[in-house]
Amino acid sequence: xxxxxxxxxxxxxxxxxxxxxxxxxxxxxxxxxxxxxxxxxxxxxxxxxxxxxxxxxxxxxxxxxxxxxxxxxxxxxxxxxxxxxxxxxxxxxxxxxxxxxxxxxxxxxxxxxxxxxxxxxxxxxxxxxxxxxxxxxxxxxxxxxxxxxxxxxxxxxxxxxxxxxxxxxxxxxxxxxxxxxxxxxxxxxxxxxxxxxxxxxxxxxxxxxxxxxxxxxxxxxxxxxxxxxxxxxxxxxxxxxxxxxxxxxxxxxxxxxxxxxxxxxxxxxxxxxxxxxxxxxxxxxxxxxxxxxxxxxxxxxxxxxxxxxxxxxxxxxxxxxxxxxxxxxxxxxxxxxxxxxxxxxxxxxxxxxxxxxxxxxxxxxxxxxxxxxxxxxxxxxxxxxxxxxxxxxxxxxxxxxxxxxxxxxxxxxxxxxxxxxxxxxxxxxxxxxxxxxxxxxxxxxxxxxxxxxxxxxxxxxxxxxxxxxxxxxxxxxxxxxxxxxxxxxxxxxxxxxxxxxxxxxxxxxxxxxxxxxxxxxxxxxxxxxxxxxxxxxxxxxxxxxxxxxxxxxxxxxxxxxxxxxxxxxxxxxxxxxxxxxxxx
Amino acid sequence: xxxxxxxxxxxxxxxxxxxxxxxxxxxxxxxxxxxxxxxxxxxxxxxxxxxxxxxxxxxxxxxxxxxxxxxxxxxxxxxxxxxxxxxxxxxxxxxxxxxxxxxxxxxxxxxxxxxxxxxxxxxxxxxxxxxxxxxxxxxxxxxxxxxxxxxxxxxxxxxxxxxxxxxxxxxxxxxxxxxxxxxxxxxxxxxxxxxxxxxxxxxxxxxxxxxxxxxxxxxxxxxxxxxxxxxxxxxxxxxxxxxxxxxxxxxxxxxxxxxxxxxxxxxxxxxxxxxxxxxxxxxxxxxxxxxxxxxxxxxxxxxxxxxxxxxxxxxxxxxxxxxxxxxxxxxxxxxxxxxxxxxxxxxxxxxxxxxxxxxx
Numbered sequence: 020x021x022x023x024x025x026x027x028x029x030x031x032x033x034x035x036x037x038x039x040x041x042x043x044x045x046x047x048x049x050x051x052x053x054x055x056x057x058x059x060x061x062x063x064x065x066x067x068x069x070x071x072x073x074x075x076x077x078x079x080x081x082x083x084x085x086x087x088x089x090x091x092x093x094x095x096x097x098x099x100x101x102x103x104x105x106x107x108x109x110x111x112x113x114x115x116x117x118x119x120x121x122x123x124x125x126x127x128x129x130x131x132x133x134x135x136x137x138x139x140x141x142x143x144x145x146x147x148x149x150x151x152x153x154x155x156x157x158x159x160x161x162x163x164x165x166x167x168x169x170x171x172x173x174x175x176x177x178x179x180x181x182x183x184x185x186x187x188x189x190x191x192x193x194x195x196x197x198x199x200x201x202x203x204x205x206x207x208x209x210x211x212x213x214x215x216x217x218x219x220x221x222x223x224x225x226x227x228x229x230x231x232x233x234x235x236x237x238x239x240x241x242x243x244x245x246x247x248x249x250x251x252x253x254x255x256x257x258x259x260x261x262x263x264x265x266x267x268x269x270x271x272x273x274x275x276x277x278x279x280x281x282x283x284x285x286x287x288x289x290x291x292x293x294x295x296x297x298x299x300x301x302x303x304x305x306x307x308x309x310x311x312x313x314x315x316x317x318x319x320x321x322x323x324x325x326x327x328x329x330x331x332x333x334x335x336x337x338x339x340x341x342x343x344x345x346x347x348x349x350x351x352x353x354x355x356x357x358x359x360x361x362x363x364x365x366x367x368x369x370x371x372x373x374x375x376x377x378x379x380x381x382x383x384x385x386x387x388x389x390x391x392x393x394x395x396x397x398x399x400x401x402x403x404x405x406x407x408x409x410x411x412x413x414x415x416x417x418x419x420x421x422x423x424x425x426x427x428x429x430x431x432x433x434x435x436x437x438x439x440x441x442x443x444x445x446x447x448x449x450x451x452x453x454x455x456x457x458x459x460x461x462x463x464x465x466x467x468x469x470x471x472x473x474x475x476x477x478x479x480x481x482x483x484x485x486x487x488x489x490x491x492x493x494x495x496x497x498x499x500x501x502x503x504x505x506x507x508x509x510x511x512x513x514x515x516x517x518x519x520x521x522x523x524x525x526x527x528x529x530x531x532x533x534x535x536x537x538x539x540x541x542x543x544x545x546x547x548x549x550x551x552x553x554x555x556x557x558x559x560x561x562x563x564x565x566x567x568x569x570x571x572x573x574x575x576x577x578x579x580x581x582x583x584x585x586x587x588x589x590x591x592x593x594x595x596x597x598x599x600x601x602x603x
Numbered sequence: 604x605x606x607x608x609x610x611x612x613x614x615x616x617x618x619x620x621x622x623x624x625x626x627x628x629x630x631x632x633x634x635x636x637x638x639x640x641x642x643x644x645x646x647x648x649x650x651x652x653x654x655x656x657x658x659x660x661x662x663x664x665x666x667x668x669x670x671x672x673x674x675x676x677x678x679x680x681x682x683x684x685x686x687x688x689x690x691x692x693x694x695x696x697x698x699x700x701x702x703x704x705x706x707x708x709x710x711x712x713x714x715x716x717x718x719x720x721x722x723x724x725x726x727x728x729x730x731x732x733x734x735x736x737x738x739x740x741x742x743x744x745x746x747x748x749x750x751x752x753x754x755x756x757x758x759x760x761x762x763x764x765x766x767x768x769x770x771x772x773x774x775x776x777x778x779x780x781x782x783x784x785x786x787x788x789x790x791x792x793x794x795x796x797x798x799x800x801x802x803x804x805x806x807x808x809x810x811x812x813x814x815x816x817x818x819x820x821x822x823x824x825x826x827x828x829x830x831x832x833x834x835x836x837x838x839x840x841x842x843x844x845x846x847x848x849x850x851x852x853x854x855x856x857x858x859x860x861x862x863x864x865x866x867x868x869x870x871x872x873x874x875x876x877x878x879x880x881x882x883x884x885x886x887x888x889x890x891x892x893x894x895x896x897x898x899x900x901x902x903x904x905x906x907x908x909x910x911x912x913x914x915x916x917x918x919x920x921x922x923x924x925x926x927x928x929x930x931x932x933x934x935x936x937x938x939x940x941x942x943x944x945x946x947x948x949x950x951x952x953x954x955x956x957x958x959x960x961x962x963x
Contacts, residue, residue, distance in 0.1 A: 042682045044682070500694050500696065502692040502693065502694045502695075502696035503694075503696045503698060505655075505657050505683070505690075505692065505696065506690065506692055506696035506698075506754075506757070507698075507709070508656070508657065508682065508683035508684050509655050509656075509657070509683045509684075509686075509688055509689065509690040509758075509767075510684075510689075510709050510710035510757065510761070511684045511710050511713075511714060511761060512684055512709070512710075512713065513682075513684050516713055520709070521698055524700040525698075525699070525700060
């Protein structure tokens, strides 16, 4: 038995070392808020000022103010066309994407379809092809003259034309490509909502005498309405700001949406001067529309906070019977259209010197020349290096900020916290093209070493991804019992020690998850990179774009394939780091 | 010792403002274990968290030992890491990414304690709670009781001035709970540490405490040693919370020394009670186990005739609901051997010394 002296042995412990006299919590909160505010608000203000400047003036250069940009944007008929195009493009791809996402989500989570795990993987797999590469692949497939599918369709008697019958360079073509591109992420959101729904609500309906399908239509879908509406709003914002697909397919055909119009104002075609004022004014409209949608989304997701019930429950699955073969066929068709065909055609093109429709003869002329050209091009090596740097830098910056934002939002009760929450959410309302424009204007306005470097692109992307990152960290911190960190404080550890020794290790899974997402997205991102790159800060995506513009389609395809491999590598590295973290 | 004075705290949400603490004051003498007891939402945990520094009060003063750790007057607020406290949490809050040793060593690290000293101290407290041989075990592999001991060891290792225990047994099963409460009490007595214990379980409170402070609605209703607060409470609320109770409603006629004379439907009774104002409405209170039930009226003692209205078998005892002749119903627990029968006529004998007078 140990006596009283044993416990009282440590009379000499310092309960308050002199250098620990600062209470760091509020200090770090203020710093985090300052960083978020700087990233989110300052560029916006700069862009707003730019709307009042004459063509050729930077926002803060001395010179006259003007309303000419507004007059041009609001009085010109093309703005109307722009709105109609953007609206149709967004609505069309939403309807297409949502129809497939709900159907797939229901089939995987609520029906007795076989091979559900495999199907789940198949549905989200197409995410690995970057948007620009998808669009390029579909040009190979559906170009009215040389598109592979068109060539095959022309074998059908009666369609023996030399153009068409299908044309990818149309609004319909753009909707088709973008709609399918939305399916994986939408599916993730919808299936999560299906999974989190309390199955006893459905069971109660079955017990009350309703059939499986009646339960789906009367109970399941109405309960899903908030989740579906939230997904719809989220993707509406994404659809009106997306650049890759309209950029590749629409720019050539002269079909403009807001994002491509903004890009076009800053990078006009033949030797024109960039018109920052006009670009900023277009941006303002785009921001207004998406800010409204974000506000709706924020209200919707706040009110219907999905409560996750216990894990491992077994929902009643609806029997498909023979319909399951049809369902299986549908998944195969989807997989072929969204992943196999595009990837195959890209790979094929990259293995030939020129674009050549796939054929048996073509097999013999296969060559690795395009990949050899990549290795010889010093620009490609630089781009690859820059891309990795951009992915690592953006992933780390974003998640570090998100880490602190998430912690403060979940745990602290300062008044500043709610403002921080809102500001970290705001980038959802800021299209990437607008953020890129604003960052460009900001760092053009005063002398600094950042403009034209990878850091500038990374700052724009960090701003854009903070919203996602902080949601991930907020969800992560909600999973950590608050007493775990309180125990650390009571044990005498200050804010930083608690963060470093307790919170960081415990929130590591969320952190790494978010990091992988951000890094992969930063690595494939085209919009901001295209707006902000300089010869020294080319990345792979902008290099592909440049090669494509130059008509070097084989080399562009080869680089696209390499990019996909790089992205898979980054996420594999992150995942293996994650499994190692799970060891404890 | 710990001194808390006029502590106020309210929580505001968008819909409403909840007054969690309405100006409570108490002190914990050196080396004693004081329990804050009360129903959920009474403010007991909030009080404990204010002492720990995890919650910032709106006003008042908190002193731990010689040091004022919070004072609204001098605008002082020490964050938790500056306060000489150790705390055992309801969930134990054992860090799953550390071993038992690392968990317990945590409070010593970063405080200028040498490495060998840390090893020494950790092993000392671990043997104190009987876990010395589990030092290298990853903490997720511990049972509930072991986690509890690790939490206690971690709270004690840096030799705090006060040990705070927030419902430390509520996550254990009933058997282990009874065992652990003895162990905690034993450890506290042996180490002579000052402790504040929070629980909603009155039995647990009585088993571990030197003093119990009964709280309701952000206020301390009353306080005292377990025996006293159980048998001679001042308030009806307290009497009810601590267990089955009988109340006979009446009016105070006179205060004679430490006895109070109350007029009740059962007649004029004189029982223990202090500082009651004459004319006030009051209750004569006694516990069911202080009532004796007999079949034949005793000759030398006053008894009340009645009949058995309901019998509930509880194992150790049988609880009888008696309906007296004047319509008053009272509960009495009797030994199972007595075998009371429904509707049987019996006589109730209550020792006046076991009664006390309580008010609303």
